[in-house]
Amino acid sequence: MNLDVFLSLFSLMLISLAVFILSKKLKLPYTVLLVIAGSLLVPISHIDFFSFITSFELTPELLFFVFLPILIFESAYNMNIRHLLENIYSIGLLAVAGLLVSVLFIGFGGQYIFEFAGYHIPILALLLFGAIISSTDPVAVLALFKEYGAPQRLTLIFEGESLFNDATSFAAFLIALDLMTHGYQGPDSAVSGLISFLTMLGGGLVFGLFMGFLFAKLIEKVHGNEHLEITLTLLVAHFTFILTEVISEHLYIAGQQIRLSSIIATLIASMVIGNFGRYKMSPHVEEYMEQFWGYFAFVTNSLVFILMGLLFASLAIDLNVAIWLILLAIATVVISRGLAVYPLLWLLNLLGKERPIPRNWMHLLAWGSLRGSLAIVMVLLIPNDLSIEGWNLDFTVKQFIAAVTIGCIYFTLLVKATTIGKVMHVLGIDALTAMEQVGYHKSKAQIYDKSLMKLDELLQNQHIDQNQHADLRQRYQSLYQLACLDYKTAIGDSSIMIENMLRTYALGIEKEELKELLLKEEIEEKTYKKITNMLSIQTERIKRGQEQVKSVDEHFPIDSLEKLVLMVSRLAFWRDHSFKPEELYCYYRALHKIAGRVVGELGTLEGSGLSQVFDDQVVLDRILTLYRAFQANTWKKMQAILSQNSESLSRLNQSTANQSLNAVQMDTLDKLHKNEIITSKLYIMLRHELEQNKR
Structure with missing residues (x-):
């Protein structure tokens, strides 16, 4: 039997790879084809030779304690906390208030919809279904957002909502399940449920911060031991998740069980590691981490979605009956999503707490709300013998919820996911901004310029002859000239846009040089993190059409997570996070080096192929003057520190x-x-x- 399970597991992984290759050829979403493939495997498994296919099954334990922490960590690790906080109102409204609006509408409004169609479904059953189906899944839709070029901020809002509403949804699910199990006792049950909801989210937040900083400290302690660093990141996801569940099982205050949200705890811990702990890793490990977790997430999602197809195809419910229930559920969920998006974001725009969210973004947020793995987890956690007063259908509560949940997931994958690209195009969301159009042609010019340089190198090394060189050079020279012409047409007479492009180019040089300094271990994580934050702020300013810097001496604020670290460090008498003279000297020396690299590269533009791209000499001189001022300023500060600490700096x-x-x-x-x-x-x-x- 065990051999059948392993054979099934690795066969499903092999099938997933074949489906992935097929999805690229058919240009269809990978997750959609996986679900279809899973459904087709059920009749195949009835053949004796292939009966092992269904031996590996989705169980609540496997999904909840193994797969879910991986998916949470992989998404949260790469989320920039500063960008998240800049959009915290929109993300918070959608993830908490929007989800609760959706749950309540599906519960109360859904009852009228089902009653109108002749089905009496108790409100508690629909509230449970609402808690399950209201959370959005980022896996499929984010891949499509990136493929079709959705704006970065829109992608961030959707991903942030998808991550945080997982915790909100699961907390609502546990409360609804508790009400169904123990019955509704009037206002006391409602108040108890609200308190439980808040303690789950608040407690999970605090515990997640604690675990994140604890593991960040452990990673710092084993710095240089690559295998231990990678293992600790693997542990932070699963250990935080499981330990939160253990604490929730045994934590009682005044006879009342206090539950913490394992999802929110793992999410916060993962974000701490991604925004704070990653700088404590060895540079080579930090570069490898995204590939490492990306692979795990790929395997996990492949198995979840293909097994989802198997689960749906083997439902013990009459499809002739289920299809009408599923269609009613889909209609209810679509309406609930609209109510969760439009009024709340319209109110946010009215209050002006954030940059306005365009109406076409709201349309995409409402349509692109795919459902996925967490919904399946919650369905599997429902007891098979769950019953409710007033239930008079021919199938159990769990069978009903499983059927309508998976039916809604199928709808989002087969209809919504396959049409997102067209919806984005109709709404104009995939249209390039003026800056992006210029960047497109500039990048092509840079690519062809590098190709021309490579051709000369190939000729010099006698890898091609004169005739081949002449033919290829003529071709790529024409492509280069055409790209430069398109660039100049796109940019027109806008010296501001030329300046912004050149400043972005200079910041890219700075980031590249800074990374090299870290890899050579010439700077420590504290310096790298401070300069990275500074360059990130400057990049965002340029994107918004603001000044890159206010002065060469400008002080850039640290992010909120770093402020929290400093505050806790001072309260707990941890190590001093302020810069010592030696560290300050290294900081200014790094700034001096990266400014020097920019001056050197910009100074060679005039004689390079990029002279036709960045051909505004006034703008070039202005930026060179700025970076030379940076050099002079940092050199002056280095000398001041050196004069006061000559002996220690010599060492x-x-x-x-x-x-x-x-x-x-x-x-x-x-x-x-x-x-x-x-x-x-x-x-x-x-x-x-x-x-x-x-x-």
Whole structure:
């Protein structure tokens, strides 16, 4: 039997890969084809030879404790907390208030809809269904948003809502399930449910912060041991989730059980690791983390959606009866989503708490509300023998909820997901902004310029002959000239747009140089994080048409998470997070280096192929003047610190030089071993010697 389960698991993974390849050829959403493939596997499994296919099943434990933490961590790890807080009102309204509006409408409004069609469904059953189906799933729709080019802010709002309303939805589900199990006792039950809802979210938030900072500290302690760092990120997701559930089972205050939201705790802990703990990882591990978790999320989603198809195809309910219930449920859910989006965002725009959300964005938020894995988790958690007063249908409460839930999921995947691209196009959301049009042609010009440089290199190395070089050069020179012409046409006489493009280009150079300094271990995570935050703020300002900096001495605010860390550190007497003279010197030295890199690269534009792209000499001189001022300012501050701390900084410079030499030595040794110039035995001996010399 165990062999059948393993054979089923790996067969499903193999089928998922085939479906992924097919989805690329058919240009259909991957998750949609997975669900269809899962449905088709049920009749195939009736053949004796393929009977093992259904041996691996979705269980509540597997989905809840294994798959769900992976999906939460992967999304939350990559979410920028500063961008999240800039849109916290829209995300909060949709994730909490919007979800509750949806749940209540499905419960109370849905009863009238079903009654009108001749089905008497008790309100509690519909409230339970509303709690399950109201949470949006980001997996399929976000992939489509990125593919069709949805605006970054719209993508962030949708992803933020999808993450946070998972916690809201699950809390509402537990309350509704408790009401169905123990019965509604009047206002006391409503008040108790509200208190339970707030403690789940609030308690999960606090516990998530604690676990996130705890694991960030552990990652800092094992810095340099790559395997331990990766293992700790794996643990933070599952350990936080499971420990929250354990605490919820045993935490009683005044005889009242206090539940914490394991979803919100894992979400917050993951965001702390992604925005705070990632800077404490070894640079190579930090680069690898997105690929590592992206792979796990891919496998998890593949299994969840293909097994979802298997689950639906094997429902023990008459499809002739279920189809009408499903259609009524779909209509109810569509209306509830509209009520959860339009009034709340219209009110937000009226209050002016955030940048206005355009009407066409509201349309897409209402239409692009796909449902997925969490809904299946909650359906599986419903007891098979759950009963409710007034239930007189021929199937159980769980069978009804399972049928309408999976039917709604199918509708969102087969109808909504496949039409999102067309809806975006009709609404004009995929249209390029003026800045993006200019960036498109500029990028093409840069690509073809690099191609021309590569052609000259190929000729010099005798990889192509003169005739081949001439033919290819003529072709790419024409493409380059055409891209430059399109660029100039798109930008017109707008010197402001030229300046913004050049400033964005300069900031890209800064970010690249900063990353290299971190990889060479010339700066620490504190310095890297501070400068990254500064460059991120400058980039956002340029996107909004604001000044890049107010002055060369401008002080950039730290993000809210860093403020929290500083506050807790001072209260708990942790290590001082302020910059010491040596750290401040390294900070200004890093700024001096990245400004110097920009001056060097911009200074060579005139003689390069990009001279036709950035051909406004006045703008170029203005930006060069700014970065030279940065250089002079940081150099002045470095000298001031040096004059007051000459002895300690002399040791720092010596230590930095030794670090650079050690890095070169290790890199050279790794290349010798990788290219099989030395044996593994010699590699181990030499590495051991170099590590000894470092101490």
